[in-house]
Amino acid sequence: MNKVVANADEAVKDIKSNVTLMLGGFGLCGIPENCIAALQRKGISGLTCISNNAGVDDFGLGLLLKKHQIKKMIASYVGENAEFERQMLTKEMEVELIPQGTLATRCWMGGAGIPAFFTPAGYGTEVAEGKETREFDGEKYLMERWLKADFAIVKAWKGDTLGNLIYKGTARNFNPMMAMAGKITIAEVEELVPAGELDPNQIHTPGIFVQRIFKGVNYEKRIEQRTVRPRS
Amino acid sequence: MLDKNGIAKRIAKELQDGYYVNLGIGIPTLVANYVPKGINVIFQSENGLLGMGPFPYEGEEDADMINAGKQTVTTLPGSSIFDSALSFAMIRGGHVQLTVLGAMEVSDTGDIASWKIPGKMVKGMGGAMDLVASAKNIIVAMQHVNKHGESKLLSECTLPLTGVKCIKKIITEMGMFDITPQGFRLLERAPGVSIEQIKNATKGRLVADASAPEMIID
Numbered sequence: 001m002n003k004v005v006a007n008a009d010e011a012v013k014d015i016k017s018n019v020t021l022m023l024g025g026f027g028l029c030g031i032p033e034n035c036i037a038a039l040q041r042k043g044i045s046g047l048t049c050i051s052n053n054a055g056v057d058d059f060g061l062g063l064l065l066k067k068h069q070i071k072k073m074i075a076s077y078v079g080e081n082a083e084f085e086r087q088m089l090t091k092e093m094e095v096e097l098i099p100q101g102t103l104a105t106r107c108w109m110g111g112a113g114i115p116a117f118f119t120p121a122g123y124g125t126e127v128a129e130g131k132e133t134r135e136f137d138g139e140k141y142l143m144e145r146w147l148k149a150d151f152a153i154v155k156a157w158k159g160d161t162l163g164n165l166i167y168k169g170t171a172r173n174f175n176p177m178m179a180m181a182g183k184i185t186i187a188e189v190e191e192l193v194p195a196g197e198l199d200p201n202q203i204h205t206p207g208i209f210v211q212r213i214f215k216g217v218n219y220e221k222r223i224e225q226r227t228v229r230p231r232s
Numbered sequence: 233m234l235d236k237n238g239i240a241k242r243i244a245k246e247l248q249d250g251y252y253v254n255l256g257i258g259i260p261t262l263v264a265n266y267v268p269k270g271i272n273v274i275f276q277s278e279n280g281l282l283g284m285g286p287f288p289y290e291g292e293e294d295a296d297m298i299n300a301g302k303q304t305v306t307t308l309p310g311s312s313i314f315d316s317a318l319s320f321a322m323i324r325g326g327h328v329q330l331t332v333l334g335a336m337e338v339s340d341t342g343d344i345a346s347w348k349i350p351g352k353m354v355k356g357m358g359g360a361m362d363l364v365a366s367a368k369n370i371i372v373a374m375q376h377v378n379k380h381g382e383s384k385l386l387s388e389c390t391l392p393l394t395g396v397k398c399i400k401k402i403i404t405e406m407g408m409f410d411i412t413p414q415g416f417r418l419l420e421r422a423p424g425v426s427i428e429q430i431k432n433a434t435k436g437r438l439v440a441d442a443s444a445p446e447m448i449i450d
Binding site for chain 2: 025027028029030075076077079080085088091095097099100101102103104105108109119120121122123124125126127157168169170171172173174175176177195204209221222223224225226227228229230231
């Protein structure tokens with residue numbers, strides 16, 4: 001079993017136009033920077049991207065957006081990206097907005113083999129249009145389906161050669177669920193170690209979910225809102 | 233009239249010891265600055281952090297440690313970090329006692345609209361739909377009127393809804409209200425605001441008793 005690949009270009013080399021991708025991250029935190037750059041270099045298009053956000057104008061998924069590589073975006077919040085809003089309002093790109101908890105759970109279900117669940121989020125709103133609703137114990141819920149992807153691309157802090165992953169801080173966010181829901185899951189990590197070096201008790205994503213792993217380089221880790229307090 | 237910090241201060245007085253609280257982006261975030269003395273609350277940030285601490289000192293910002301508003305934050309002793317599915321299990325499962333969020337419009341039956349202006353502005357609902365559908369107690373922090381002077385407290389929302397019959401309390405620059413079968417009920421007037429002014433600025437059904445006291449915020 002060899003999951004280790006040399007770099008991002010090798011990891012994404014069989015990703016073709018018109019496939020569905022999941023990309024981990026919340027805002028610019030915990031996004032697979034190396035693979036996004038490789039996808040931009042590769043120049044494929046017609047992508048359906050499932051990600052909580054769409055990056056900013058010149059970073060994250062904004063890089064793919066600017067080059068019109070994304071046909072459809074499935075996200076929960078896209079407010080930080082002016083080019084995104086423009087493409088959405090002019091209908092150059094198709095957009096499906098999903099409540100954040102529903103998005104997270106739908107990805108998890110895709111990986112866990114659960115085709116649908118019932119949630120109160122969005123009941124009575126336009127999110128519920130066309131969806132089955134049901135009453136349980138006097139409360140109304142709507143049915144949401146699982147989400148799966150041809151490729152899931154995640155970013156972790158540490159990983160080993162068997163694909164076990166550990167995330168750092170709030171860079172964990174959507175990465176663990178998306179790692180579960182890809183037919184092929186690609187993990188880029190800041191530190192790649194031989195199997196056996198990570199403590200099994202501390203693994204967040206077990207290696208069974210990961211098909212390819214590589215050590216990423218030159219992480220920019222851009223901060224969207226740098227907020228600090230004065231030293232008193 | 234209250235300013236943003238005044239609204240946040242008044243909301244902070246609603247906090248109770250031991251509450252787990254989710255604060256939305258904007259004015260709600262300011263509530264964390266005014267937690268009453270002697271009370272311990274734990275702030276949940278839906279991107280995966282329980283026990284959100286203050287902003288870091290300059291030079292100690294960590295790109296891997298942000299809140300749901302994408303601001304750099306810190307952990308506190310006893311914090312925990314988790315993924316988005318678990319975060320919303322906390323929310324959907326009713327484990328978070330109080331949600332404070334902003335709104336573009338509210339209705340006198342407790343509906344809220346906060347995520348979309350068709351054809352003009354679409355930012356997305358983020359976690360707001362999950363939060364309003366499941367939190368036991370929801371307080372809305374908002375401006376009473378829009379920039380054209382039109383009421384945002386309506387009999388029916390005109391914008392796409394975030395949630396239906398869910399909000400419990402509203403705090404604006406003019407006062408604090410709860411939702412009753414008779415519509416908005418004035419609980420407290422903001423300092424210097426008359427009942428007449430509140431009536432003129434409220435389009436939905438309003439129960440405004442002359443005895444509604446003036447708010448005490450400090």
